[in-house]
Each structure stands twice: as structure tokens, then as C-alpha cells.
Amino acid sequence: MTQTTADSPARRQRAQIKERTLRTDQWWRYPLITFIIFTAFLVYATWAIFDTSYFVSPYHAPFASPCLATSCPPESRLFGFAPFGDWYTLPPGLLILGLPAGFRFTCYYYRKAYYRGFWLSPPACGVNEPHSKYTGESRFPLILQNVHRYFFYAAIVVGLVLAIDAVKALIGNPTGLGTWILIVNAVLINLYTLSCHSCRHITAGRLNHFSKHPVRYKAWGFVSKLNAKHQELALISMFSVMGADLYVRLVAKGIINFPFA
């Protein structure tokens, strides 16, 4: 029998297997479902930007909050703040949607999901990707994903705004179904924001001596527990924000008009 040695060329070859994968389970389900759900979300968000029924007192559709243009109804403005004057004629939702969208786009969970579902890099573990070259996030443009923590700072503000909207709804119509939908959505959005990997790093993840920073260590422990559910919170909050937004718009359009709406 021929012996191979450590330096022989034969030792440098992988097993030549032609199949792209030998997996027998339904590995394609995850990328396919991801693709369908995210595409639906993108289509909805695009429609929501241009839809003008984003406010019906006391409800404010989350996709258009805060409303920063003078074209917004006065009640819908956050503390009356409207820095964009009459010269601004585009949909007001366009002004702020980039912040939560950027937060989700650069989120570590979403990156995993869309790299698998949209870019097939890889579509599933142990399944060959179709690209001949790969540099990942080491170069432009994907190196820009490192900006995630700045979107996290913005997402904290957006989460606070949604919480204020929920409180305003609670004051205006405490028994309204929409109020409670907005409250649940605000809680989920804020939990998702706090569970972020950048948040975990900022609270104390960057430290090497937890024992010297007991308060930050406690905060890190709390965020770490949330962080373990980051994927679930990302998906649930995506559905909740879409559902809450659609609900408010349907009430504003008069399509939903039962007494406790």
C-alpha cells in the first residue's frame, strides 16, 4: 500500500466530493422563510413611507414617529418640534425611518439572517455558497457594518419616542385597543434595542476587570440575559412594529372603526 508523508502533494488535497452538500434535511427552509419574511417587511415599509394615514388622535403609526415636518398634524409632533418647514415636501416618515432601518440592517442577528437568506453566503451550514470570491466584512462596503453602535444610540432615542407615543395614547384613550398595541410594541422595541450586542459591549463587555465595576457588571449581566434572546426579540419586534403600524393606519383610514379601537 502506498504511504503518504506529511509533505507529499497528496496530503494537500481535500476530499473531492462533487455534491454541493450531502445534507438530507430541509436546510433550505431557513433561508427561504427569511427571504419571504424580510421581503414582506421591506415591501410593507416602502408602502408605509408613502402612506399619509399615519396619525389618528391619540395614535401615531410607529413607522412615521417622530413626525418632524410642519406638514404633520400639530398633535402628532413630538413636543411641537417640527424643524422641517414647508419647503420639505417628501413624506415625513422618510426623515426618520433610516435610523431604525439602519439599526436593523447592521444588527448582528439580521446580518446573519440576510447573509444566509439573500446573499447565500452561506445559505446554510455545510452547504457551499455560490460565490467564487469572499472577503466578508473585511473590506468596503461591508466593513461599514462596524457602524452598528451608532445606530444603536439612535435606536435608543427612537425607542424612547415610541414609549412617549404609547404614554400619549394611554392618556388619550386608556381603553383603546390601539393604545395597548402601541404599549406592547414599545416594550418589545425597547427590549430588542437593549438586547443588542453593541449595548452589551458598551455596558461592560469592553472591560476586563468586572470586579472593579460592579454596577456595570450587573448591567452587563442583565443585557447578556436579554442578548441570549436577541434573535427572538428581533423577529417579534419586527412583527409587532409592522402590526402596530398597520393597525394605526387602518384606524386612521376608518377601515377599523369598532367602539374600542
Next chain:
Amino acid sequence: MSYKAKFRVWRGEGGEGKLEDFTVEVNEGEVVLDIIHRLQATQAPDLAVRWNCKAGKCGSCSMEINGRPKLGCMTRMSTFTEDETITVTPMRTFPVIKDLVTDVSFNYQKAREIPSFTPPSDVKPGEYRMQQIDVERSQEFRKCIECFMCNNVCHVIRDHEENKPGFAGPRFLMRIAELDMHPYDVADRKDSAQEEHGLGYCNITKCCTEVCPEHIKITDNALIPMKERVVDRKYDPLVWLGNKIFKRSSSKS
């Protein structure tokens, strides 16, 4: 209860080879490695397989079972149906020596490229004082049994052989994270993690975490925290400014 299972096992040397069919007896409570041993004993005496502890602790019997990286000794036959054909191949990222045995020296090379634990020069052995909460993050990574299935499944090198020189793989990026988080390690590892060991290649698709037989949260607890540390160093102007203003050392905190 016994039954006859259908197996397809990749057999060959130096990359050249093919899947060979076998029908082999399976008994209750057996694992895939038991079946491979039965094949050696009854039908293919020259079938090569690396194994040692049979308890999921030595990391020797890494292989791909139905296309998924697994330890042969920890994959129960009861997880398959009796009429299922079970395909067993060597790890696809590393060169084959023979049959199911691969040459994993790529990993030893990468291990050597990482500077070892570097304590402060004024602290002598025996003088280290650490609290449990300071080291328990790193201790999770010490559970690694070096089966190298994470490096095998990582598409950065699995699908792109050309990336091997510049990418240490999840196992050794985790090692860098372990040392960087260590309260007594003073070596600067952030720049080298990104520039020399290829942390930027990782697109956090979490296959390493999925296949880890020790259930180490490689991506969430090692790779992403390390990426965030690299952002502190290289891509965050606010952190840079804070370090300048408060005269903090940017290498260790």
C-alpha cells in the same frame, strides 16, 4: 433490537476517492462510530478513522454525517430512521490523508501564530490574583476540545481555500478573544485580530456555534465581542476621543 442500516462512506487517499455502499448491522444504543468500527471489523479492515475517547471529549472523531459536521462518537443511530441511507465523509475543509482521516495541521499552524498569554512583567507566577467574575467569560472558551468542526464548517475557508493564509478560523479567533478578555494579559490583540487573523472575514452566520459539540457560544460570546473591541480600536472616533481626553489606555481597560 438490531437492524441492517445502509451506509455510504467516502473512501480514498489524498483527495481522490468515492462514496462506497455498505449494509451493516446496527444494535440498540449504538453511535455512528460504533458502526464505522463494525465496518472495519467485518467488511473494510483498511478503513481509516481517527478516534480516541468515545466520550465526546477528545475531539478526534470529527466527520461529516449526512453533510453535517459531527462527532462520530456522539451521533446516536437512534436519530436516524431504519430505512435512511447514512452518508459519512471526512471533514471537507482539510486535506484527506486516508478515508475519514484528515490532516488538521492547518489548525496547529494557526495556533502557533497567536502570541501566548502575556502577563505584566512586574507580576510573577504565583502572584496572580483574579476574581471569578473576571475570568469566567474566558473559562467558557476553555471547554473547547479542538475537534476543529467550527473551522471545518466556516464557509470563509470551507468554500474559499485562498482565504486560509489570512484567516485563523473561529477556533483561534475565540482563543484571541479569550486572551484579550483575560485580566492579566497585556498583549495588544485587537489590531492583529483584524489585520493578521482575519476577524473581518467573519460574517457572523453562526455555523461555528451550531456545530460546537461543547455548546460554546462562539459567535455571541467570543467573535462578536471581539469585533466590538476591534471597533473600539479602529472604527469608533468617539472611543478614540474619550481615550485621548481621559488619557485611558486603549489596549486594556
